[in-house]
Amino acid sequence: MKHYLSINDIDSVSEWVEDALTLKKDPFASEKLGKQRTIGLLFFNNSLRTRLSTQKAALNLGMKVMIMNFGKDGWALEFEDGTIMDKGNAEHIKEAAQVVSQYCDILGIRAFASLKNQEEDAAEVVINSFKKYASIPVLNMESSLSHPLQALADAITIEEYKKSVQPKIVLSWAPHPKALPQAVANSFIEIMQLQNVNFTITHPEGYELDPKVTKNSRIEYDQDKALKDADFVYAKNWSNYKDYGKVINQDKNWMITQKKLGGAKFMHCLPVRRNVVVEDAVLDGNQSLVIAQANNRTFAAQIVLKKMLETLK
Amino acid sequence: MKHYLSINDIDSVSEWVEDALTLKKDPFASEKLGKQRTIGLLFFNNSLRTRLSTQKAALNLGMKVMIMNFGKDGWALEFEDGTIMDKGNAEHIKEAAQVVSQYCDILGIRAFASLKNQEEDAAEVVINSFKKYASIPVLNMESSLSHPLQALADAITIEEYKKSVQPKIVLSWAPHPKALPQAVANSFIEIMQLQNVNFTITHPEGYELDPKVTKNSRIEYDQDKALKDADFVYAKNWSNYKDYGKVINQDKNWMITQKKLGGAKFMHCLPVRRNVVVEDAVLDGNQSLVIAQANNRTFAAQIVLKKMLETLK
Amino acid sequence: MKHYLSINDIDSVSEWVEDALTLKKDPFASEKLGKQRTIGLLFFNNSLRTRLSTQKAALNLGMKVMIMNFGKDGWALEFEDGTIMDKGNAEHIKEAAQVVSQYCDILGIRAFASLKNQEEDAAEVVINSFKKYASIPVLNMESSLSHPLQALADAITIEEYKKSVQPKIVLSWAPHPKALPQAVANSFIEIMQLQNVNFTITHPEGYELDPKVTKNSRIEYDQDKALKDADFVYAKNWSNYKDYGKVINQDKNWMITQKKLGGAKFMHCLPVRRNVVVEDAVLDGNQSLVIAQANNRTFAAQIVLKKMLETLK
Numbered sequence: 013m014k015h016y017l018s019i020n021d022i023d024s025v026s027e028w029v030e031d032a033l034t035l036k037k038d039p040f041a042s043e044k045l046g047k048q049r050t051i052g053l054l055f056f057n058n059s060l061r062t063r064l065s066t067q068k069a070a071l072n073l074g075m076k077v078m079i080m081n082f083g084k085d086g087w088a089l090e091f092e093d094g095t096i097m098d099k100g101n102a103e104h105i106k107e108a109a110q111v112v113s114q115y116c117d118i119l120g121i122r123a124f125a126s127l128k129n130q131e132e133d134a135a136e137v138v139i140n141s142f143k144k145y146a147s148i149p150v151l152n153m154e155s156s157l158s159h160p161l162q163a164l165a166d167a168i169t170i171e172e173y174k175k176s177v178q179p180k181i182v183l184s185w186a187p188h189p190k191a192l193p194q195a196v197a198n199s200f201i202e203i204m205q206l207q208n209v210n211f212t213i214t215h216p217e218g219y220e221l222d223p224k225v226t227k228n229s230r231i232e233y234d235q236d237k238a239l240k241d242a243d244f245v246y247a248k249n250w251s252n253y254k255d256y257g258k259v260i261n262q263d264k265n266w267m268i269t270q271k272k273l274g275g276a277k278f279m280h281c282l283p284v285r286r287n288v289v290v291e292d293a294v295l296d297g298n299q300s301l302v303i304a305q306a307n308n309r310t311f312a313a314q315i316v317l318k319k320m321l322e323t324l325k
Numbered sequence: 326m327k328h329y330l331s332i333n334d335i336d337s338v339s340e341w342v343e344d345a346l347t348l349k350k351d352p353f354a355s356e357k358l359g360k361q362r363t364i365g366l367l368f369f370n371n372s373l374r375t376r377l378s379t380q381k382a383a384l385n386l387g388m389k390v391m392i393m394n395f396g397k398d399g400w401a402l403e404f405e406d407g408t409i410m411d412k413g414n415a416e417h418i419k420e421a422a423q424v425v426s427q428y429c430d431i432l433g434i435r436a437f438a439s440l441k442n443q444e445e446d447a448a449e450v451v452i453n454s455f456k457k458y459a460s461i462p463v464l465n466m467e468s469s470l471s472h473p474l475q476a477l478a479d480a481i482t483i484e485e486y487k488k489s490v491q492p493k494i495v496l497s498w499a500p501h502p503k504a505l506p507q508a509v510a511n512s513f514i515e516i517m518q519l520q521n522v523n524f525t526i527t528h529p530e531g532y533e534l535d536p537k538v539t540k541n542s543r544i545e546y547d548q549d550k551a552l553k554d555a556d557f558v559y560a561k562n563w564s565n566y567k568d569y570g571k572v573i574n575q576d577k578n579w580m581i582t583q584k585k586l587g588g589a590k591f592m593h594c595l596p597v598r599r600n601v602v603v604e605d606a607v608l609d610g611n612q613s614l615v616i617a618q619a620n621n622r623t624f625a626a627q628i629v630l631k632k633m634l635e636t637l638k
Numbered sequence: 639m640k641h642y643l644s645i646n647d648i649d650s651v652s653e654w655v656e657d658a659l660t661l662k663k664d665p666f667a668s669e670k671l672g673k674q675r676t677i678g679l680l681f682f683n684n685s686l687r688t689r690l691s692t693q694k695a696a697l698n699l700g701m702k703v704m705i706m707n708f709g710k711d712g713w714a715l716e717f718e719d720g721t722i723m724d725k726g727n728a729e730h731i732k733e734a735a736q737v738v739s740q741y742c743d744i745l746g747i748r749a750f751a752s753l754k755n756q757e758e759d760a761a762e763v764v765i766n767s768f769k770k771y772a773s774i775p776v777l778n779m780e781s782s783l784s785h786p787l788q789a790l791a792d793a794i795t796i797e798e799y800k801k802s803v804q805p806k807i808v809l810s811w812a813p814h815p816k817a818l819p820q821a822v823a824n825s826f827i828e829i830m831q832l833q834n835v836n837f838t839i840t841h842p843e844g845y846e847l848d849p850k851v852t853k854n855s856r857i858e859y860d861q862d863k864a865l866k867d868a869d870f871v872y873a874k875n876w877s878n879y880k881d882y883g884k885v886i887n888q889d890k891n892w893m894i895t896q897k898k899l900g901g902a903k904f905m906h907c908l909p910v911r912r913n914v915v916v917e918d919a920v921l922d923g924n925q926s927l928v929i930a931q932a933n934n935r936t937f938a939a940q941i942v943l944k945k946m947l948e949t950l951k
Binding site: 023040055058060061063064065067068071081140189282283284285286287288292295302303306307310 | 361363389391393398399400403406407408409410411412414415417419420421423424425427428429606
Binding site for chain 2: 702713728730734860
């Protein structure tokens with residue numbers, strides 16, 4: 013049984029990227045693989061791309077899809093062990109995960125970071141509890157700490173558009189009016205570290221991500237220096253990691269402009285705040301890859317589901 | 326590529342009606358046409374008939390269906406160009422429409438008139454923005470100004486029940502406690518104008534619809550005169566067009582009664598307020614076609630989708 | 639045409655249980671039976687097991703599934719006859735049920751007891767109105783008074799785990815912080831009465847259920863006496879029937895503990911409040927059947943749908 017919870021669950025990024033690009037040429041080639049297989053997609057948070065692309069990927073593989081807005085349509089879940097459940101939560105994750113496992117062959121879970129309790133977010137309580145109690149493979153559709161379907165789509169997109177063997181790729185923090193999770197940045201960093209690229213992270217001082225994620229990736233606080241000669245610029249906001257979940261900087265100078273971009277390709281996971289994270293000219297110009305990235309979400313999900321299906325007995 | 330946004334997208338009403346009636350006899354005849362095709366149905370407003378009948382029509386054609394309550398499940402959309410998106414709206418329509426286009430082959434959109442801003446409603450901002458930025462055909466599941474799937478179902482129903490070559494058809498305004506859009510009335514008027522019928526509109530003075538829609542259709546303010554010798558009476562409330570979106574008349578005398586109906590067939594798009602728009606005796610009698618109309622929603626959607634599918638490469 | 643509204647719609651419990659167990663061994667054996675058939679699942683209340691297991695059962699039979707959160711996605715329904723509908727409710731059940739019947743072959747309805755108006759709940763207004771006006775078979779996915787899919791799953795589970803011809807089965811009331819319906823208890827009692835079992839109901843004095851349901855089933859107010867030598871203990875809270883819908887007892891001594899359970903198997907319909915209804919040790923031990931019961935929801939629904947499909951022309 014094969015979970016897909018983080019970038020670590022990819023045994024070879026380059027192989028998976030190649031496999032995804034092969035599959036993209038003929039998306040229905042494996043439509044018998046998922047016959048009589050059902051995926052349950054449980055959403056604890058809003059979703060557009062993940063919801064539709066994962067569903068599409070499963071349908072391309074011939075699977076049946078059951079979708080639930082778990083928080084709204086089901087019962088409020090209790091995650092603590094040993095609780096006397098006489099308050100608002102009606103169902104314990106132990107039962108929920110075991111029960112749902114019996115109706116599905118693969119389980120997709122989307123549960124964002126709360127950004128309120130760093131310890132709980134770090135523990136990935138929701139998805140790890142499903143992993144712990146489910147008897148079927150679990151697919152991460154964005155958890156507190158990671159968004160590995162997005163990162164795989166990003167790697168596929170870079171493979172399609174790169175013009176040199178070792179492109180220069182920059183992940184640049186960008187301003188945002190709201191506090192956002194670190195998941196997308198984390199997974200992008202992790203997948204970059206596994207590839208033959210020249211990778212730089214740039215963000216305002218104080219906005220350091222978890223050092224267990226960034227490891228020895230180059231961090232350059234001067235955005236201009238970081239962006240110099242970049243082939244790909246990936247913009248993404250994240251809220252503060254140290255002063256956890258806070259928005260301590262909204263410096264508009266960090267917005268990606270056409271001038272800053274130079275000749276690089278522009279990347280973002282979407283949804284994107286226009287003229288806050290990046291100016292219109294970039295998104296509306298021909299250096300933007302954001303639509304291509306979103307398209308590759310289908311094929312990232314499809315290669316992951318294909319590999320998960322192949323391990324089912 | 327063929328959109329279905331208004332009655333104007335029908336090249337021949339009589340042919341489409343005939344095709345729909347043929348298809349109704351054997352709804353699964355084209356179930357291979359939609360194989361490996363996916364329709365995305367995006368709802369910005371509540372729906373019963375449209376939601377189920379459009380879904381059913383797509384399934385009859387062998388399509389996959391992905392449904393989203395867009396406002397609740399996805400991200401709040403920004404429609405203005407050039408905005409600095411630092412407020413509530415998280416995603417711009419430019420990205421949303423392009424992205425969704427990549428997961429689907431046809432896109433259905435339901436977005437009612439706000440009834441607050443006449444200019445915005447007249448511009449059909451939501452559906453026209455999807456049309457503008459989507460790379461796939463767009464299906465109108467009721468927009469600010471029109472509801473062409475309903476009107477086509479109405480035309481199919483009239484064809485089934487008419488007893489003369491040129492039946493007399495009356496669209497009668499009816500009272501309603503809430504402000505409702507003009508979309509259903511508009512599209513019904515438009516499809517009547519394209520057919521060989523004796524057509525009259527009746528409503529209280531001051532409740533004139535957009536003259537660009539009513540054109541030279543006969544308007545008769547005296548409901549009794551209008552209804553005389555009618556073969557079909559279509560009741561429908563709409564809020565005021567001039568004093569835009571207001572309810573300036575709730576005169577109960579405009580309710581359709583069995584007595585007013587005479588020997589005519591009764592039509593309404595549903596949902597209908599019993600004993601406000603029309604009295605129970607009419608709906609519960611055998612002159613009511615409202616259930617037949619709702620049934621024909623499936624076949625209206627199916628003929629439209631069939632024609633859209635046939636234009637896909 | 640065959641409805642499944644209550645245990646009374648089962649002609650032979652033992653045969654249906656056997657049929658379900660046969661079908662469980664090869665769930666896809668009848669996947670052609672539901673071809674070109676559509677089930678509509680309309681939810682007026684939250685659901686996890688019922689939503690997923692009924693959907694799964696229909697998919698196993700090759701059916702198409704259309705799901706609606708009726709209250710949220712559609713229109714507020716009016717159930718009164720003769721009302722002047724000038725208030726909040728936009729659509730009358732008469733139209734809604736007839737309309738939906740035209741888009742589906744079978745209609746599943748979930749509508750809980752309000753616990754506010756005993757007379758209305760007793761009349762099963764929602765599901766009985768659908769039954770009255772729908773032109774297709776109606777499936778009870780939990781109504782005010784009964785939950786026959788759950789009870790059938792329970793009977794299947796008991797058949798799988800029983801070790802004697804006539805096992806001793808005890809339905810024990812359990813405390814709960816909220817007022818819950820009597821539906822699960824009612825249907826469990828009804829299905830027990832139709833089987834060759836030694837059946838006892840235990841609850842605090844004053845918590846008697848409808849005597850038309852309990853009939854001459856043994857009621858024992860002393861929980862210890864009731865549980866003695868039990869083979870199966872089914873715990874379930876229900877709110878008061880006489881002082882209708884009230885929570886008049888939260889006595890923790892009624893919680894099922896490992897000690898009380900003895901050597902019996904433990905059953906509950908889920909979701910269950912841990913350490914309120916039953917202690918962790920029971921649910922986490924190997925005498926608990928709650929996960930097996932939830933699994934059998936699929937096969938209970940599947941045998942019911944199979945029998946309903948077989949009666950369709």
